[in-house]
Amino acid sequence: MRFGKLCLQTTRETPADVKIASHSLLVRGGFVKSLANGIFSHTAPARLAILNIERIIREEMNNIDGQECRFPVVMPKELWESSGRYTSIGSEMARFKDRNGKDMLLGMTHEEAAVHLAKSFVGSYQSLPFMIYQIQTKFRDEPRPRGGLIRLREFTMKDAYSFHMTQEDLVEYYDKAYEAYHRVFKRAGMKNFIAVKSDMGMMGGDRADEFMLISPIGEDTLVLCDHCGYKANMEVASSVYDKQAPQLPLPLAEVFTGDAKEIQCVCDMLKVTPDCTIKAVVYAVKGEQGTVIVFLRGDREVNEAKLRAVLGKNIVAWENDGESGIAAGNIGIKDLRAKNNTVVYDISIANTVNMVTGANKPEYHLVNFCIDRDLPDSRSIKYVDVSKVKEGEACPVCGQPLKLVNGIEIGNIFQLGTKYTKSMNMTVLNERGELVNPIMGCYGIGVDRMLASIIEENHDDKGIIFPVTVAPFKVHICGLRMDDPQTKETAEMLYKELESNGISTLFDDRDLSAGVKFADADLLGMPIRMVVSPKGLKDGCVELKLRKESQSERVPVEAVLERVNALIKELSAEYYY
């Protein structure tokens, strides 16, 4: 491709509202153009990089016997009602009516379509297992898109669906997919990624893993143990606690605390630390009356994802309407008289003694509260784990201190079970002639987000450093002094030679100064830069430089093709799995 004719403009300045490196470089390099909130157009180089990523994904999916299919973007309401998700998914699903007033929606994932397709073509166990997948545009009306291509409303996703007769068969395939995902990310030039156990979210199912690129800009928090290798998303990470030091129970007493409501204020007033208190956090249940009150140790925070999983209900922020009977700021376990509420006891308060807690009346707290002594029905309390893991807390597996890092979710895999095949009534005959629901797995990769993540991990202060496997072009020719006939002729000749030998090349044939061309070459980040100039041609040479290196080499014009091929081979070796 010729730079001079590219529909693209590089810029020196980063737009003021851009916060992260990949977004900045994608915009400055002219790869993407924001069209609306969370919706981008891609220029040719971005498209080429995406196609390279898709090619890697296709190869790996085909390698685990995937069949590339295609599901519709637009689907009727009825299909999604059959799985129950038409109502269970909120406003992130875009809905509209067609000309006849029929309710339609834009696909945000395709379990329903996959089951719809599979159930009509598959009647017996002899066809199973199989996996179907697609790479296609999804639309999710995210509440807050951000970070350029990191969180989009319209995006490209590879989504795969596998069907099995037994759980064992699913697990076996799941492990193959798990390995295939590692190969995809490795081949695409990612280094610092890991798989962690994750929440099921809207998918439902038995087990899920997320593939995370460890990065400070990641939106997810990951809990890791360097000692035993425990890895989990914060959303599902289990907590274990230091047991309270043994102490004699002191008499329960009510103390005046006035306006002190927040944990820290109460602690300051009573001269205690937050881990000696029990606090209450109140939620509302989405679409239902009443509240959920969570009691947990004052130094802990509620993990809403774990709470949702425990309740099996969606919770939302609670707003005090003054009618709930709740003494906000002074809520305690003892004599809680709130109406219509579900009470959740976190394991952090089990068997605690001498704690500070709300007195369930304004301006008062209790001190020396001992849950087993002061609650008549304490034995019937079922404690659950709903708090967030903290940095340094003991690993639930080996007890060593945990560390927290941020991660960008670049892919996920789920063991769905029969959630969709049951609800959508997909059955096949087994060996004994009985009708059974196949067991499903599903496997997603965010393609655009992968591009952004690759750039997050592969750039310097001058621009992108594309892995050779993903780079839109392998070679970037900078023709210096294109007004010089011999230089122009040689650059043209080399460009055509590379292209005709299957080496994708970006040819900067513009009549601009060397500095501009070098800056653009660094910004766009192709792995090999070739400088064709009168200076080099004087000795019959051109200059080759790798984007990731600072040293260049001089190569005779006639040896260029061979040398470029060798460099590509060398660069590619890094990304073999």
Added chain:
RNA sequence: CGAGGUGUAGCGCAGUUUGGUAGCGCGCUUGGUUCGGGACCAAGAGGUCGCAAGUUCAAGUCUUGUCACCUCGACCA
């Protein structure tokens, strides 16, 4: 949904306090000189100042409404 911010040329911004001919830098066009790390000179093109209504002799500027975008928040009782 809540709070804050921003909408002026393709991009980045000034101008708004105090109403009075639409500005700067980058980019773009033409000519010339340069040219191996974001060159210089000269001459140009390009904007109904997000949109709508209002106040005024006069609105980018004041008033009201509205739309869009950005950031943070939407557990810490």
